[in-house]
Amino acid sequence: MSAPIDQAVWTNLIEMTGGDVEFVDDLVDTYLADGERQVAALREAAAGGSADDLVRPAHSLKSSSLNVGALDLGALCRALEESARTGKVPDATQQVTAIATGFDEVRSALLAERAERAAG
Numbered sequence: 576m577s578a579p580i581d582q583a584v585w586t587n588l589i590e591m592t593g594g595d596v597e598f599v600d601d602l603v604d605t606y607l608a609d610g611e612r613q614v615a616a617l618r619e620a621a622a623g624g625s626a627d628d629l630v631r632p633a634h635s636l637k638s639s640s641l642n643v644g645a646l647d648l649g650a651l652c653r654a655l656e657e658s659a660r661t662g663k664v665p666d667a668t669q670q671v672t673a674i675a676t677g678f679d680e681v682r683s684a685l686l687a688e689r690a691e692r693a694a695g
Contacts, residue, residue: 579680588644613633621668626659626663629655630656633652633656636678643685648681651673655671
């Protein structure tokens, strides 16, 4: 598995903001808060056994993850979303656990990047 955040995508994001650190920090804060909600919704949907209820949070987390460079997490969300759209997700709990773990890794990487930037 690759790094939680693709450096090329992350660098491009920062360049697109003109290096506006406050905007990037706000973007990360929004991503992390929304991501927490999406992971919680995925856990609830997996526990309830409803494939339909997995689609929206998987799609939302996929999109926002890809935007911040969390490509592996985005791919995990895409796989779950595609399975859920077919109505057949026999391993939903396992997939959601992998997504939650991936989200934790992305959060750690984003917060470490912020701390490194602040220190340096």
